[in-house]
Amino acid sequence: MPENRRSADAPRKPTVYDVAQAAGVSIATVSFVFSKPERVKASTAEQVLAAAESLGYVPSASARGLARGRTGAIGLYAFDYLLDADELDVVPGTVGEGRLFPLYADEVQRGVQLECRRRGFALMLGGARTTPHLPHAIDVAGRVDALIAFAGAMPDKTLTQVASRIPVVELGGAVRQEGVHTIFVDNREGMLELTRHLLEVHGYRDVAYLGELGTPEFVQRFDGFSSAMQAAGLPVPEVLPVHAGDDATTIAVVARLLASGSLPEVLVCDTDQSALAAVDALRAAGVTVPRDVAVTGFDGILASRLSAPPLTTVRQPMELVGRSAVQILADILAGESDADRHELLGSAFVLGGSCGCS
Amino acid sequence: MPENRRSADAPRKPTVYDVAQAAGVSIATVSFVFSKPERVKASTAEQVLAAAESLGYVPSASARGLARGRTGAIGLYAFDYLLDADELDVVPGTVGEGRLFPLYADEVQRGVQLECRRRGFALMLGGARTTPHLPHAIDVAGRVDALIAFAGAMPDKTLTQVASRIPVVELGGAVRQEGVHTIFVDNREGMLELTRHLLEVHGYRDVAYLGELGTPEFVQRFDGFSSAMQAAGLPVPEVLPVHAGDDATTIAVVARLLASGSLPEVLVCDTDQSALAAVDALRAAGVTVPRDVAVTGFDGILASRLSAPPLTTVRQPMELVGRSAVQILADILAGESDADRHELLGSAFVLGGSCGCS
DNA sequence: TTGAAAGCGCTAACAG
C-alpha cells in the first residue's frame, strides 16, 4: 500500500509511513511512540522522534479521530449561526462601541475555555457552514466527543439527536430530555429575592416586568417575580416583551411606557442587557434612574457593575457555569459518571444603585 | 465490508452505510446528498434525508476530514498550555476580580471568532494534552486547515514545521520566516507619538520604561519610545523588566522604585495590563496617579478605558487583527492568494487622564 | 518489543 505514497516532485505531508521508513521501523511503532511511549524501547523511540522532527511530521487529527473513535475535543454551541448572520453585518462595531463586552455568553465561554485548557481538551467553537442540509449544531456535534449548548440554541429535535450520540450539557435550561445533562442557576430564587427587595424595602407597588419567556431560565425568572408579587398581594403584570439580544425591543417598550404618560415605579428586566438598554433609553428621554424610575437587571455582567448607577441585579456564576459543564463532560467521557447530571448553581442578589438604594 | 457493521445489541452510531441501507440507495448517494445536493434527484435526496434523520445520523468530521484532506476548521494558538498551567491554578478568580477580562488576546480572539463564523469556518482553540512527545501547537496544527498564532506563542522551530504544512498567520510579530504570514500593528509609531506627548506637552524629563523585549512587537514599542527620547535629546533609560502576564513583576518593579526614594515623573508601560498593575501598586503605597506620578499603557483594552483615571495609551485594532488573520487564511485556502502576506494595521494614540492631562 | 493487517466512516474518481 505505501508504494506510490510520494510523488517525486511535490513534497507531500509526511505520514506515519514516511516516519517509519526514515526511522527503519514499522508504522505501528511510530504510532506507539506517540500514544504509548512506555511500550517502545527508549532507543527506538528516539530514532522515531528524530525522524519525525526532521520530516516535519504533524499527526493528522482526522485520522486519529477516525481510528480511535474520539477526537479529544469538546464543542461549544452558542446559537444558530445563520439566524444572526445579518446581525453580524449590521453591527461589526469595535469592542466597546454599541455592543457591551463581555456579555453573559462571553463570560460563560471563558469558563469553558479555561476548564478545557486545564483538562487538556481542545475546544471547538461553532461548525463549518458547508453542509446545506445539515443543521450547524449537527456539524459541530460530528467534530467533537461532547457538546455544550446554551439553552434555546438548538431545536429540541436536534438536541435529542445529538444527545443520542454524544454527551450533551445544556446550559441555563431546565431538565428537558433524558440523556441531556443540565446546569442551571437558581433563577427563580434570585428574582424572588430581588423583587422582594423592591417591594419590601422600597415599597414599590407599580411594577413592570420586561422580558421574555422563551427558555426555561427566563420562565423561572418570571416565576420568581410572580411569586414575590403574589406573596405581597399584588397583581402580576403582563410581561412586556423584550429580547436581550435586541436593544431595539427594549427601546420600543420604554418608548411605549413613556408615551403612556405614567411610568411605573420600577422596571424589572430579566437581563442586564435589557436593563442597561432601558436605562439608556430613559436617560435619552430625560428620565433619571433611579430618581424618576428604578430599573433592575439579571446576570451580573461586567457592564452592570460599571454602569452609572450600578445595576441592582442578580449575579449568576457565569464562569463557574462554563467550568462545571466541562467537568461534567470530562467525568462522563472518563466513564466516571453514567446517570444524567443536573447541577444547580446558586445566584446572588446584588445591590446596586439602580433600584433606588443610595 | 459493511457486513458485521451492527452488533445486534448495542445501538452504534449510524454511518452512511446505515443511512444508505435505510434509504435503499448506495453510500455514494448519501454522501452526495450532504455534499453536492445538486447532483442528486430531489426525491432521492428526500428519502435519504428522512432516513438520516430518523436514524439520528451525525456525519463524522474525522472521516470526512481524512477523506477530503481538509477539516473546515481554523485553529487559534494562544500560548503553550503547559507553561501557564500553574498560573491557572493560582488565579482561578472570578471575572472582574483580580484578573481583568477581556485582555488583549481575548479581544483579538473575539475578532477571530466573529470572522470564522461569518465565513463558515469552525474554530479550534488549543489542542488536546494527550501526546507527551508532541508540542501542543503541533497537535492543534494537526486538527485544522490553517493556524493563527500569537507572536511568541510557538518556538521558531515549531512555527517552521507547522508553516511547511498549512498556512500560518502570526499575530503581532514581525516578518520572521518565509511562508509565515503576519499581521502587525504599528507599535513603533504609536509609542513614538505617546512618548512625544509626554515629553512635549507635559515636559517630563525623568521617564521610566517598564516592559520586555521578548517579541518583535515589544521591541518595536521600545524602539518608538527610544526614538522619541533621543529626538528630545534625552538619554534612553534601561527597560525595567516587567511581564504583562504576571502582575507580580510589575509590583516588584514599582516597589523597587518606591524604595529608591525618588519616583520618575512618568512610568511608560508597554502594555495596559502592566500599567494597570502599576497604578494599583502605586495607589496601595499611597501614591496618586497622575498627581504624584504619571503612568501610560499600550493596547487599549477595555479595562484601560474603565480605570480611574482612564489610561493614556495606544489603542490597537484588536478585533480587526483577528478578523484580518482569518481573512488572509480564507484567501489562501481558497487559492486566491499565494504570496506571503504581511499586513500592517494602524494604532491610535488615546488620551486618558493617567498621563496628567485633565 | 516490534510487525502485519484489518478496519475507522467518508469522499471521489470512474463506470454504468
Add this chain to the structure above:
DNA sequence: CTGTTAGCGCTTTCAA
C-alpha cells in the same frame, strides 16, 4: 443520476 471501489492516515489486536 447512481453505484463500485479505492483509498485518506492512524490505531490496535494478534502474532512473531
